[in-house]
Structure formats: C-alpha cells, structure tokens
Amino acid sequence: MGQEYFSSKGMSPKGHHDEQDDDHDAAPTSYAGAGSSGRPGYVTVGNGSTSHHAARLQSLLDSDSGYGGSTVGNDIGSPRLPMGSPRTDPSRGDMPLQTSTGHGDTDRRNQAAAIHQLWYNQQRLSLRRSINKVVELLKELQENNATWPAHYPSVQTADSSSSSRERPSFRPGFHHTQSMSIGGEPSSSQHPGHLRRAATTLDNHSTAESSKDAENKAASEPRLMSPQIAQEFSVLKLDLKLGALHQAELVHSLEKGSIASLLDGKISSSIKHLQSLGERIEDTSSKVLVTGDLNAGKSTFCNALLRRKVLPEDQQPCTSIFCEVLDARENGGIEEVHAIHKYAVYNRHDETTYDVFKLQELEKIVIDNSNYMQCKVYVRDVRSIDESLLNNGVVDIALIDAPGLNSDTTKTTAVFARQEEIDVVVFVVSAANHFTMSAKEFIWAAAAEKAYLFIVVNGYDGIRNKERCQKMILDQVYGLSPRTFKESSELVHFVSSNAVPTAPPPGGPDGGGSGSYSGGGGGDDPNDPKGKGKEKEKEKIQDFEKLEQSLRRFVLEKRAKSKLAPAKTYLTNILNDVNVLATVNSEVAQSELDRVTQELRDLEPLLESSTRAKSEVSDQIDQTIEETCKGIYDYTRMSLNSAITNIGDRNLGVPYHGIFSAFEYAEALKDEMLSEISASVTACEEHARVQTVGGVNAIKQLGILHLGDEYHDLNFRSDVMFRRRRDALAKQVEIPTELWDFVDWSTLVQRQEKVAGTGMALTVATAVGGRLIGGYGWMDHALSAAKVLGNDNLRRLIIPGIVVAVVSATAYVLQQIPQSLPHRLSTKLSTQLLSIDYIHSNSTRISSSVRKVLRFPADNLRVGLARSVEQLGAKRDETMKVREESRVAVKYFGNLVRESAQQRSTVDAVDLDAHPQAVAGGISIS
Numbered sequence: 018m019g020q021e022y023f024s025s026k027g028m029s030p031k032g033h034h035d036e037q038d039d040d041h042d043a044a045p046t047s048y049a050g051a052g053s054s055g056r057p058g059y060v061t062v063g064n065g066s067t068s069h070h071a072a073r074l075q076s077l078l079d080s081d082s083g084y085g086g087s088t089v090g091n092d093i094g095s096p097r098l099p100m101g102s103p104r105t106d107p108s109r110g111d112m113p114l115q116t117s118t119g120h121g122d123t124d125r126r127n128q129a130a131a132i133h134q135l136w137y138n139q140q141r142l143s144l145r146r147s148i149n150k151v152v153e154l155l156k157e158l159q160e161n162n163a164t165w166p167a168h169y170p171s172v173q174t175a176d177s178s179s180s181s182r183e184r185p186s187f188r189p190g191f192h193h194t195q196s197m198s199i200g201g202e203p204s205s206s207q208h209p210g211h212l213r214r215a216a217t218t219l220d221n222h223s224t225a226e227s228s229k230d231a232e233n234k235a236a237s238e239p240r241l242m243s244p245q246i247a248q249e250f251s252v253l254k255l256d257l258k259l260g261a262l263h264q265a266e267l268v269h270s271l272e273k274g275s276i277a278s279l280l281d282g283k284i285s286s287s288i289k290h291l292q293s294l295g296e297r298i299e300d301t302s303s304k305v306l307v308t309g310d311l312n313a314g315k316s317t318f319c320n321a322l323l324r325r326k327v328l329p330e331d332q333q334p335c336t337s338i339f340c341e342v343l344d345a346r347e348n349g350g351i352e353e354v355h356a357i358h359k360y361a362v363y364n365r366h367d368e369t370t371y372d373v374f375k376l377q378e379l380e381k382i383v384i385d386n387s388n389y390m391q392c393k394v395y396v397r398d399v400r401s402i403d404e405s406l407l408n409n410g411v412v413d414i415a416l417i418d419a420p421g422l423n424s425d426t427t428k429t430t431a432v433f434a435r436q437e438e439i440d441v442v443v444f445v446v447s448a449a450n451h452f453t454m455s456a457k458e459f460i461w462a463a464a465a466e467k468a469y470l471f472i473v474v475n476g477y478d479g480i481r482n483k484e485r486c487q488k489m490i491l492d493q494v495y496g497l498s499p500r501t502f503k504e505s506s507e508l509v510h511f512v513s514s515n516a517v518p519t520a521p522p523p524g525g526p527d528g529g530g531s532g533s534y535s536g537g538g539g540g541d542d543p544n545d546p547k548g549k550g551k552e553k554e555k556e557k558i559q560d561f562e563k564l565e566q567s568l569r570r571f572v573l574e575k576r577a578k579s580k581l582a583p584a585k586t587y588l589t590n591i592l593n594d595v596n597v598l599a600t601v602n603s604e605v606a607q608s609e610l611d612r613v614t615q616e617l618r619d620l621e622p623l624l625e626s627s628t629r630a631k632s633e634v635s636d637q638i639d640q641t642i643e644e645t646c647k648g649i650y651d652y653t654r655m656s657l658n659s660a661i662t663n664i665g666d667r668n669l670g671v672p673y674h675g676i677f678s679a680f681e682y683a684e685a686l687k688d689e690m691l692s693e694i695s696a697s698v699t700a701c702e703e704h705a706r707v708q709t710v711g712g713v714n715a716i717k718q719l720g721i722l723h724l725g726d727e728y729h730d731l732n733f734r735s736d737v738m739f740r741r742r743r744d745a746l747a748k749q750v751e752i753p754t755e756l757w758d759f760v761d762w763s764t765l766v767q768r769q770e771k772v773a774g775t776g777m778a779l780t781v782a783t784a785v786g787g788r789l790i791g792g793y794g795w796m797d798h799a800l801s802a803a804k805v806l807g808n809d810n811l812r813r814l815i816i817p818g819i820v821v822a823v824v825s826a827t828a829y830v831l832q833q834i835p836q837s838l839p840h841r842l843s844t845k846l847s848t849q850l851l852s853i854d855y856i857h858s859n860s861t862r863i864s865s866s867v868r869k870v871l872r873f874p875a876d877n878l879r880v881g882l883a884r885s886v887e888q889l890g891a892k893r894d895e896t897m898k899v900r901e902e903s904r905v906a907v908k909y910f911g912n913l914v915r916e917s918a919q920q921r922s923t924v925d926a927v928d929l930d931a932h933p934q935a936v937a938g939g940i941s942i943s
C-alpha cells in the first residue's frame with residue numbers, strides 16, 4: 018500500500034540506498050502494494066492521499082490500459098491491445114533491422130542493436146510456438162477429459178498436508194522439484210505463498226504487491242488446496258470453496274465427473290490466458306513515460322527523439338497534460354491530436370470521448386487547460402524504419418510527455434508510471450538544477466516500482482564544469498536508485514536535447530516538417546570558434562544517438578521482462594501441471610487397464626457357465642417339479658384307494674346298542690367311515706406338504722448354487738397350503754343312510770339254501786320280497802314251488818308260509834346288522850366315491866396345488882438366472898468399453914507426459930537473462 022511507500026519516502030536517500038542494496042537481487046517489479054479492491058494499488062507520493070487528478074487518472078487507466086482492465090482477477094478474456102498501440106504484425110518481427118549506416122561507433126552500435134533485436138525476436142518466436150503447442154495440448158486434454166474424465170491428484174489425508182514433501186504412494190514419479198523451482202526457491206509449508214503462479218500475473222495487484230504482502234495474504238487466505246496440491250499444481254488447481262469441508266475432503270467428496278468438469282473449466286481459462294499472453298508478446302508496442310522536473314526539457318527531449326518539433330517547448334513551464342505521441346498509421350495515417358475529455362474513456366472510434374485538434378493547435382491544449390488530462394498525438398514518423406525509435410517493427414515506442422513534476426502533478430505522474438504497460442520511465446533532469454524534492458520523491462517511488470530508471474541529464478551544453486556536474490548527478494543517482502547507478506553508463510546520459518536537429522513545428526515555415534531538419538544548437542557559447550563549435554555539435558548529436566541506442570536496448574530488455582517473462586513463467590507452470598496430471602493419469606489409466614483386463618479374464622468364463630447353467634437349471638427345475646408332482650399324485654391315489662377299500666374291515670369303534678338303535682348305529686358308522694376317508698386325504702395333503710418343502714428347498718439349493726448372493730430367497734410357508742375352502746369341500750362327501758344298507762342280500766340267499774324246512778316259505782317270502790325289490794330271479798323259484806305243491810296245497814300253505822318266512826328273514830337280518838352293515842356301507846361308499854371320482858379329483862387337486870407352489874420359486878430362479886446372464890453380459894460389454902478407453906488413455910497420457918516434458922525443456926531454453934551482454938554493455942536487468 019501507499020504506507021509502505023511512504024515509509025521509504027520519509028527515509029533519507031542513504032536509508033533508501035541501504036534498502037535498495039539489500040534487495041539488490043530481488044525482482045524489480047514488486048509493487049509496493051495493492052488496494053484491497055483488487056485494483057492496482059498505485060503508489061502515492063506526497064501526503065499519502067491520492068489527488069483528485071490521480072484518482073481520476075487511476076480510474077481512467079483501469080479502462081484505458083491495455084492490460085490492467087483485462088486482467089482483473091482471473092478473468093482472462095481476450096485482452097484489448099493498448100489504445101493506440103500498433104496493430105500486431107508478427108511478420109514484421111523478422112524484417113531486417115537496423116543496418117549499418119555509418120562508420121565507427123555508430124556503425125557498431127547499430128549492429129549491436131540489430132543483434133539485440135534479433136535475440137529478442139528469437140525468444141519471442143520460441144515462446145509463441147510453445148504457446149501454440151501448449152494450447153493444442155490443452156485442447157486435446159480437454160477433449161480427452163470429456164471421454165476419459167481425468168483423475169485429479171489429491172492428498173490422501175488432511176494430515177499429510179503438514180508434510181509437504183511426502184508424496185502419495187500411488188504416484189511415485191512426481192517431479193516435486195520442478196514445481197518448487199517455479200518460485201525460484203523451494204517453498205516450505207510455512208510459506209505456501211512463495212509458489213509463483215503464472216495465473217497470478219492476471220491479477221492486477223500481482224506484480225504490484227511486495228513479496229511480503231503476498232506472503233501475508235497467502236497466510237490469511239483460507240487454504241483451498243493442500244500444500245501438496247498447491248506445490249504440484251500452480252495453474253490448474255481447482256478452486257473449491259464449497260462449505261466448510263477441508264480441501265482434501267472436498268476433493269475426495271466430489272464425483273470424478275464433477276472434478277473433470279471443474280478441470281475442464283480450468284483448462285478453458287488456461288487456454289484463454291495463453292492466447293492473451295500470445296497476443297501480448299506479439300504486441301510490439303511499448304510505452305515510454307518521459308517525466309522530470311518543470312522545465313527540464315522533457316518536451317525538447319521528446320522532439321529530439323522524434324526529430325521533429327511536435328510538442329511545444331517553452332522557457333516557462335507549459336506542459337499541463339500527458340501527451341502520448343503515436344504513429345499516425347494508428348489513426349489511418351492522419352496527423353491530429355485527440356484531446357480526451359476529463360471523465361471519458363478514450364476510444365478512437367468514439368468521437369464523443371475526445372475532441373480533435375490539428376497538430377498546430379497542440380500548444381493551445383497543452384498549456385493551461387482544464388478540460389483535458391490526456392491527449393493522443395498522432396504524428397507521421399519522419400525517420401526511416403531503420404532509424405526510427407517510434408516504429409521499427411520489433412519495438413514500437415509510444416512516447417508520453419508528462420507534465421513537469423511539482424506538488425500537484427507528482428502524485429498523478431506516479432500513478433501514471435505505475436501502469437503495467439509503461440515499460441520504461443525516462444526521467445529528465447536539468448543539468449543545471451539537479452534533482453528537486455519532487456524529483457527525488459518521484460524517483461524513490463519509481464525506483465521501488467521499476468527498479469531501473471533511464472535518466473537524461475539535459476541541458477548539458479550549458480554546463481562549464483562538466484566533470485563536476487557528472488559527479489554530482491551520479492552521486493545523487495546513487496542515493497536515489499543504486500541499481501540505476503550501477504548501470505549508469507547505459508542508464509544515465511548527459512545530453513543537450515536542443516542540439517539535435519529537428520524538423521520545424523507543424524504548420525511552420527517548412528510546411529509541416531517533411532524531413533528538412535533545422536539545426537539545434539541553442540545554448541552554445543557564441544564566442545567559440547566556428548570549427549570547434551561544429552565539432553561540439555557533432556559530439557552532442559553522437560551523445561544523443563548513443564542515448565537513443567541505450568534507450569532502445571533498455572526498452573527491449575524491459576519488454577523481454579514485461580512481456581516475455583510472464584509468458585515463460587506461465588508456460589513453465591502450465592507444462593509442469595500438465596506433466597503432473599498426465600503422469601498421474603497415465604498411471605491411473607495403466608492400473609485401470611490392468612484391472613479391467615483381469616476383470617474380463619474372470620468375467621468371460623463366468624458368463625459362459627452362467628449361460629450354460631441357465632438352460633441346465635431350467636431343465637432340472639422342470640424335472641424336479643414333474644417328479645415331485647407325480648410322486649404326490651401316485652401316493653395320494655394309492656393311499657386313498659387303500660383307505661376306501663379297507664374302510665369296511667377296520668374296527669372303527671362304533672358301539673351297536675341293539676335293534677332299536679340300529680339306524681343311529683348305521684349313521685355313526687357311516688360318519689366315522691367318511692371322516693376316516695377325509696383323514697386319509699388330509700394325511701395325503703400333509704405328505705404333499707412335506708414333499709413340497711423338499712421341492713422348494715431343492716430349487717433354493719439350485720438358486721444358491723448358481724446365483725450365489727444374487728439369489729433372492731422367497732418366504733415359503735407350507736402351513737398355508739390346502740387351507741382354502743375348496744380344499745375343505747373336496748374332502749367332504751354326503752351319502753344318505755338307507756334301509757337297504759341293513760340287508761346283506763348275498764348272505765341271506767346263502768342261508769335260504771342251507772335251511773330246508775323253511776325253504777318254501779322263505780322262498781315265497783323271498784319271492785315276494787324279490788318282487789318288491791324287483792328281483793326277477795326269485796320269481797322263477799316261486800313258479801317252480803307252485804308246480805311242486807299243486808294249486809290246492811299251495812292255497813292252504815301260502816299264508817302261514819309267508820308269515821314264517823318273513824318273520825324268519827326279518828329276524829335273521831336284524832341279527833346280522835353288526836356284521837353286515839360295515840361291509841354294506843363300505844361297498845356303498847366305495848361305489849359312491851367311485852361315481853364322483855373322489856380319489857382322482859383329490860389326487861389331482863393336491864398334486865396341482867403342489868405344482869403351483871413349486872412353480873413360483875422355479876420361475877423366480879429362472880428370472881434370476883436370466884437376469885444374471887444379462888447382467889454379466891452387460892458387465893462384460895461395459896468392461897470391454899472401459900478396457901478400450903483405458904488403452905486409449907494410457908497411450909494418450911503417455912504421449913502427453915513426453916510432449917509436456919519436451920515442451921518444458923524448449924521453454925526452459927528460452928533464457929531471458931542471456932541477452933547479448935556485449936551489446937547491452939554489461940547491463941543486467943532482472
């Protein structure tokens with residue numbers, strides 16, 4: 018924050034010097050801090066509060082900056098090029114650079130500059146190719162992630178995060194050192210913030226905050242990733258912020274698909290960021306802010322660089338706004354001034370944001386105006402492409418002439434200088450006046466920001482004791498920016514800007530300065546002899562040309578840092594991530610392939626035996642059911658038959674109480690017989706029940722044998738069998754008792770033949786009775802008796818004979834009841850039951866009931882077997898699919914591991930610090 022800056026501001030130059038010395042090798046662009054809003058925390062100079070102008074400018078820069086506005090947070094949408102920056106034309110990067118136009122020093126300098134530019138172009142092209150390749154790799158990874166969701170490396174337990182160097186057992190080959198080296202030093206678990214994420218270059222404050230700030234922030238941030246993941250993943254790490262779960266738990270709790278889609282989002286962001294980095298390194302524009310004390314000669318210096326009097330020069334302070342000088346080609350080749358309205362965001366295509374003026378009117382806008390804060394000055398380059406500082410295809414410099422520093426403008430200029438797109442700050446100091454307080458304040462701030470400043474000591478022609486002046490200025494530079502002092506031969510130049518010949522001002526006598534140079538030389542001693550004067554003039558111009566070469570080199574090196582370094586860091590990080598991800602997934606895919614191959618090996622025979630078992634078991638079940646039912650039917654039939662047949666022979670224990678209760682006896686006997694028959698049916702049912710339980714168990718055994726745990730046992734209750742009303746009714750038979758049941762006719766006939774005395778009477782009685790019952794056999798006996806006796810005898814004997822016979826027969830029948838009735842009844846029941854098909858119907862009923870009961874588990878088993886075969890088939894198909902996918906994944910991730918490693922070495926080979934030392938004059942800008 019500003020406070021950090023202010024603490025330095027209050028220090029003496031010496032104190033500052035010490036601090037600078039301590040931090041000599043630190044990154045130059047660690048800004049003093051960032052606002053909590055996430056916007057760049059611009060340095061404030063002076064009393065610590067940003068002035069109205071500064072605040073306004075800051076808001077303008079947010080939207081007008083080519084990078085600032087487009088790099089907020091992680092939003093890495095396509096960035097706009099800085100307004101007014103030359104259109105990207107990569108082909109121009111390879112065009113011939115400056116050629117030797119002269120002899121001696123100039124010649125050598127030009128050659129050196131050309132070599133330097135070539136070096137820059139080579140690094141740029143190499144990074145550009147890597148970006149394209151990595152985008153290609155990421156797109157393929159994204160496609161692959163859709164079909165084979167990538168496995169995201171996660172920690173095993175939350176505790177393991179404490180030991181950041183412990184490596185999960187399932188991925189032994191990770192290159193921890195690679196991800197650790199990103200930050201330049203091994204990161205410890207206490208300082209996770211040391212890990213440099215290329216993604217953070219997207220944050221507005223990322224380069225603005227000091228490393229201390231970054232550490233503090235990282236410590237106070239909730240840990241979203243375990244240090245282990247953070248170590249290995251610098252770019253692709255997933256930002257999981259769900260609920261209160263620990264990060265590691267969160268990764269585990271997520272479905273593989275969810276992780277894959279989160280990763281997909283990360284990859285998309287990375288692709289976008291890489292594309293924006295690509296555009297950024299292709300962008301040849303670079304902005305140089307020229308600032309310094311009031312009247313130090315800033316405008317004169319800019320004009321000298323342009324070789325044309327574009328900006329108004331005056332002995333009194335005149336520049337009140339920031340004038341950005343751009344190539345007129347950016348404005349369709351038209352030279353004009355766009356004065357930007359105070360509260361507008363500049364858009365060249367929207368004339369409501371600015372007023373258009375002619376170049377000649379620039380002075381009017383620049384001096385004492387209150388309507389504008391900035392203007393864009395589009396001018397045609399009067400120098401050839403080989404000499405031009407503005408535009409030569411490798412680096413196209415936009416010069417920004419700032420108002421002279423005073424208590425009002427210092428803060429605003431400091432804010433302006435903080436812009437990321439300002440590659441270089443040129444500080445113009447008057448050789449006569451040296452550094453003012455405002456100048457010192459500004460340089461302290463800028464040196465903290467930019468590490469190196471380009472210092473132009475102007476008006477050197479007016480100094481008599483040049484050595485003393487140099488010494489005094491360099492002493493001051495040492496106090497203000499030791500690094501700049503260290504490279505002073507390259508970074509501190511003593512020149513006379515007004516000595517450089519320039520074309521006349523637009524609209525001047527030469528009609529717009531088309532290349533006819535007017536000599537400079539103001540400030541020369543008029544008493545000097547002419548020849549000596551010319552020599553001096555030449556020297557001044559050579560000094561200025563030397564300055565120009567140094568400035569170009571400085572811009573190039575700064576650009577290598579500001580534009581190429583983020584791309585290199587990001588590429589290194591993303592390639593490390595891709596490599597780790599690919600290594601993990603290659604291992605996962607291989608183990609998955611091994612697993613499914615083994616699974617298929619087990620599955621194939623299982624499916625085969627299941628299919629075979631399905632048909633075999635079905636036959637077996639049918640056979641079991643058939644055999645059981647047949648056995649039950651036969652058993653029932655046999656049992657009932659025997660019961661009915663033998664029922665008459667059995668002593669049923671029914672007491673006979675004499676002739677007067679003969680009928681009751683017969684009734685009781687019949688009921689007892691029927692109940693006995695019914696009991697045998699029940700016994701058969703019981704037998705069937707037992708057999709059914711056996712059958713069900715046999716089917717169950719088959720089920721368990723072939724389906725194992727898959728077999729669903731049904732709850733079979735045998736006691737419920739034969740409980741229906743139909744079953745009860747089937748057993749019952751209604752047979753009425755009749756009088757004739759009491760007479761055993763066959764016995765009676767046998768007896769008639771044995772007893773002769775009663776033969777005739779009995780014969781008659783029998784004949785009568787026979788008639789009565791319709792027995793025609795007895796009639797024949799009666800007719801033969803009549804023949805023997807003759808008509809008279811017959812008439813006399815007939816009545817008593819009949820009486821005797823009837824009495825005798827009746828007595829006999831009554832006497833025979835206990836012996837004859839059971840047989841009579843048995844025979845009658847047997848006949849009756851036969852007529853209603855009692856045995857067959859009950860046997861059928863029982864066996865079909867059993868069949869029905871057995872069919873239920875049998876069908877269930879059949880369905881289970883069919884389902885099992887179906888499931889095994891589906892599983893086999895699925896496993897084969899996974900095997901194929903795993904094969905593809907093994908191949909793909911194997912290639913990715915190789916390709917990402919190869920690309921990483923290519924990126925590593927891009928050494929931005931190894932610029933041609935001889936050319937750079939030993940300057941090393943880190």
Ligand SMILES: Nc1nc2c(ncn2[C@@H]2O[C@H](COP(=O)(O)OP(=O)(O)OP(=O)(O)O)[C@@H](O)[C@H]2O)c(=O)[nH]1
Nearest residue numbers: 312313314315316317331334335336421476514540
């Ligand atoms: N003798 C001498 N005079 C110079 C030199 N450079 C600039 N001047 C003069 O110094 C005066 C101020 O120059 P400017 O370029 O307007 O200064 P400035 O820093 O842009 O002024 P403000 O922007 O208003 O602060 C002009 O009269 C120039 O001619 C130089 O190298 N030698």
